[in-house]
Amino acid sequence: MEVTFTATRQALLRRHGLVFIAPGAARASERHLQAIEVELAQLGYVLSWRLRQRLATLEPDELALHLRFVATALAAQVGANVRYKPLFRKFPEDVPKDTSELYLRKVLCHFLQVEGQPCVFCRRVGTTHVLSPCMHVVCDHCFDGENYSACPVCEHHVDRSSPFFKPGPFLARSLPREKVRFKLLDLGEDLPGAAQALVQSFCARKQVMSSVDATDLQAVVGEFGEAALAWLPDKIAVRENVARIFGVLLGKCDAMATFAVARAHLATATDVLRLLAAYSLADPSLQGxxxxxxxxxPLEGTAEARWATKLAQxxxxxxxxxxxxxxxxxxxxxxxxxxxxxxxxxYRFKVAPLRRPLRRAILAHLESMHPVGLIEDMLRHRSYWQWVGQFLHPHEYADRFPNVARAFAVVRKRAPDGTPAPQFVGFHAAIEAAARAGDAAAMIERLKARPGELGRRFDHALRVAGADAAAQDVVISAFTAAAPRLANPLLLTLRGHLPTRGRPAAVRVFWPKGQVTKGTSAPDRRAPLSPGVIAAAGEAVERELLARFAAKPGFENCVIDEALRDIVVPFNERTASRAAVSLPRGSRVALPAGKVVRLFLHWCQPEGGRTTDIDLSVAFYDEDWQYVGVCSYYQLKFEDVATSSGDLRSGPFPDGAAEFVDVHRERARARKIRYAVMVVNNYAGMSFSQLERAWAGMMLRDDLGGSHFDARTVELKFDLQGDNGVFMPLVLDVAESTMHWLDVYATGQFALNNVATSNQAITKICPEMIGYFASGVRLSLFELALLHAAARGRRVVVRGADGLRGFTRDGNESAQQFLRRIRAGERAEAGALPGVDGPPVFAALFCGDVELPAGSVCYALYRERVVAPIAASDLLS
Structure with a gap:
């Protein structure tokens, strides 16, 4: 018996809740099946009847193997694959109230406590122990050995075989008593078919994928190899996806045969560069x-000292x-x-070996491109091309590929013979020149050749046109004509952006390309757009979106959750943190009353890596974002509002370290606190991206006893990434009982980051981000789902806090008219959810707590009972 739990199986399990198991010829006992159900229930999952029946056909050993694979993958998704041991093992009990006194004791113990001498505090003899390897001498009467998991003085992990550490009967913690919403696991039947559907859904994406999606795409394509070539559509919308797919296939399959297929998808020099990066196992986003x-x-007084001064500058x-x-x-x-x-x-990567036939094929493909476009595209990534050119050797084929040789000469600023390369003026330089001259017509004339660029610069062109009605008409006419060629994400961005341009924004927020989002902002100095311009452009955008969605398969019934009004349409997913729940940045989630928010952090240094200290803190602010207090390593308790589990200052391999903070929202509200900001600080050591693993998250707890970590109550779990020192993932609004998901970093200091040093960044970035998303500048998933429903459905049921409202489309009613009527709530009737035995439905749900007919297409933020849901990004396709 051999069971291989491949990356594809893991991806389909995590994403769709499907377990692929071939039928066996045995009969598992009821006791074995119940044991499986109990173990999976501890992770928050329950088996469907079909899956349970299939498991019952397996031998006990095979059953145990499948359970191990499934449980391991699901535990890793929510962070339950490690043991969480906070500094104070009795947390939330027995946490010192006076952090200053505790600090003083640690300092005195560090400097004055000596082995074999009476304790400096209690004066007892024979109660001190030397901990290894830190060599601190601690007294088991002054420090509770039952409560500590690390050295009480330096808070580093030490050898726990010391008699100082005492076991306690309470430490064998059981699961707490919680009200749990279980997620359904179902039986998967056709693994290749499911893998093909997943790859094709990725290929249909219209924007850059998140790191989770990109990893899954590469894993599935890599596993199926040449078979995946037949799955690929004629057009793959996102060029990074092209690079990821063919980059994997170049390494798995015959390189020349694969490149022959890839050529049709490589329209620009940047596409080729991305492919080379992916083939070399580098990041195809080309972010450096x-x-x-x-x-x-050099030493002072030496000749090199001046160079050192320049280096410092x-x-x-x-x-x-x-x-x-x-x-x-x-x-x-x-x-x-x-x-x-x-x-x-x-801006370089370690280039994988390029055999001569592949090099010639790449250079030949570059030669087939327009010479001017080739040069302009290569100049966009000059540093990369200067580096890659050393491996392509274009000068060896200058006679055969003269356009490529000239392009490399421009990039290098010199020809192979050393003569200066000719000057080059590109497309974007001409656009900027026209903008500086105030010539909107000239801008538009250039932009017509590139519809995507026209859409991105539409607002800019309108501002250049100013109050000139004729120039405004030119811009709007060109935009309307280009709308059918604009990508869905760009149209949806404009659909949210345009209505807000009637007045200056409180602040402009920018989303530059990078590994993480840093909350870049500036005052809004743009001139507002006129209502007529906004209305005309908005009408064109909405009409185009409805027409595209109407071309998709239709449905008799559609169901939409009104709670999706607070969930933002995904954007800038490249910088999104890897998370168990794909919550788009800027979304708000209502939190149930009465539950305590338990924030958690785990990190682990790589084997042999430097000691690293990461701190979990919660900063508290009032209505006006004035600082109120903090719960952190230097204040373990903030009144009765928050309690920290203590500060661990190392996370040695392989177990790592963990920290928790409990936040009581009702008590915070009673003390006039409005916002509680979760802050993860890199205090010392390695950056987030260099660690073996690092993540954080949020649980909602009814019972603070029992296990510190309970996978069933995890609402969010997200990875720490990038090189930045301060991470502000979320803000709790205790007045409105909501959670704002920001997923934003600040550079912080090189070391010694904490809330005190980060307060300026917190009080700038958090309110700006919350205000930015509250302005409606980013479209909600409710609005996007409504566009789909109005274009594709005959009956639409909106599920809200006040019940179900139904809308039926008239025979002669256009999609645009139907959409406006649903928005206005006109002619609403009593709604009902479709039956399980009915035709397939289109559904967009906040919680997938309903059973849908077979063949339905459903997005669910929290999957629960929904099997094989689509992703939010699939709604943009």
């Missing part, structure tokens, strides 16, 4: 990477670390060679 480099600094934010090599330690002080650690952002 930040590396830490050690640079020796170039890298003002880099932290200096004075150090000496062991060999230099015995030398006079003047011969020591201190060094400086600097962060350098590079």
């Amino acid at each position: 990477e930040t590396v830490r480099r050690r640079i020796e600094r 170039l890298f003002p934010g880099a932290a200096a670390t004075e150090a000496a090599t062991p060999a230099a330690a015995t030398k006079p002080a003047k011969t020591l060679h201190p060094y400086k650690m600097v962060s350098v952002h590079t």
Whole structure:
């Protein structure tokens, strides 16, 4: 018997709740099946009847193997695959109330406590123990060995075989008593078919995928290899997806045969560059990477000192670390060679081996492109092409591919013979020149050749046109004509953006390309647009979207949850944190009353990696974002509002470390607190991205006893990523009992980050982000689902807090008229959810707590009983 739980099976289990098991010839006992149900229930999952029946046909050993695979994958998704041991093992009980007194005790113990001497506090003899490897001497009378999981003085992990650490009967914690919403696991029948459908849904995406989706796409394509080539459509909308797919296939299949298929999808030089990056196992987003480099600094008075001064000017934010090599330690002080650690952002990757036939095929494909477009595209990524050119050797084929040789000469600024390359003026330079001249007509004339660029610069062109009615008409006419060629995500962005342009925004928020989002903002100095312009453009956008959605398969019935009004349409997913629940940035989620919010953090250093200290804190603010208090490592308790589980200052491999903070929202509200900000600070050591693993999340608890971590109550679990020192994932609005998902980072300091040092960033970024999304500038998933329903459905049921409202489309009613009537609530009737035995439905649900007919298409933010839901990004296709 051999059972292989591949990456494809894991992806379909995580995403769709499907378990693929071939029928067996045995009969498992009821006791074995009940044991499986109990173990999965501890993770918050329940078996469907079909899946249970299939499991009953397996041998006990095979059954156990499947259970191990499934449980391991599901545990990893919610963060239950590690043991959570906070510093204070009795948390939330027995956490010291006075953090200052505790700190003083630790300092005195560090400097004064000596092995074999009476305790400096209680004066007892024989109660002290030396902990290894930190060598701190601690008294088991002054520090509770039952309560501590690490050294009480330095808070680093130590050898727990010391007699200081005492077991306690309460430490074998059971599951708490919680009200749980279980998620359904169902039987999958056709693994290749499900994999093909998943790949094709990724290929249909109209915007860059999240890191979770990108990883799953590459895993499935890599597993099925050449078979996946037959699944690919004639057109793949997102060019990064093209690179990811063919980059994997180039390494798995015959390179020349694969490239022959890929050529049809590589329209620009950047497409080729992305493909080379993906083939080399690098990031095809071409964002570069930040590396830490050690640079020796010359001694004062030497000839190199001036260079060091210049270096300091170039890298003002880099932290200096004075150090000496062991060999230099015995030398006079003047011969020591201190060094400086600097962060350098590079635009290159380790290029995979390129055989000569593949190099020639790549150069031939570049040669087939328009010469001017080739040069302009390569200049967009000049550094990358300068690097990749060293491996393509275009000068060897200058006679055969002259356009490519000329393009590389422009990129390198010199021809192979050393002569200067010709000057080049590109498309974007001409657009900027027209904008500076105030010539909107010239801008539009250039932009017509690139509809996507026209859509992105539409607002800019209108501002250049100013009050000139004729120029405005030119811009609007060109935009209306280009609308059928604009991508859905761009149209949806404009659908949310345009209605807000009648007046200046409180603040402009930017979303630059990068590994993470940093909350970049500026005052809004744009001139408002006229109501007529906004109405005309908005009408064109909505009409085009409805026409596209109407071309998709229709449904007799559609069901939409009104709770999706607070969930934002996904955007900028490249920077989204890897999460168990794909909650789009900017969304608001209502929190049930009476539950305590337990925030959690886990990190683990790589084997042999530097000691790393990450801190979990909660900062509290009033209505006006004035600082009220904090619960953190330097204040373990904030009144009766919040309690920390203590500060662990290392996360050694393989177990790592964990921290918790409990937040009582009702008590916070009683003290006039409005906002509680979750803050994850990188205090010292390695960056988030360098760790073996690092994640955080939020539980909603009824019972604070029992296990510190309860997978059944995890509402959010998200990875820590990037190199930034301060992460502000979410804000609790205790007055409105809601959670704002921000998923935003701040650069912070090189080290020693905490709420005190981050307060300025918190009080700037958080209110700006909350205000930005509250303005409606980003479309909600409710509005997007409504566009689908009005275009594709005959009956639409809107499920809200006040019940079900139904709308039936008249025979001669257009999709646009139907949409407006649903929005206005006109002629609403009593609604009812469709029966399970009826025809398929289209559904967009906040909670997938209903059973739908077979063949239905359903998006559900929280999957629950829905099997094989689509992703929110699929609604943009």
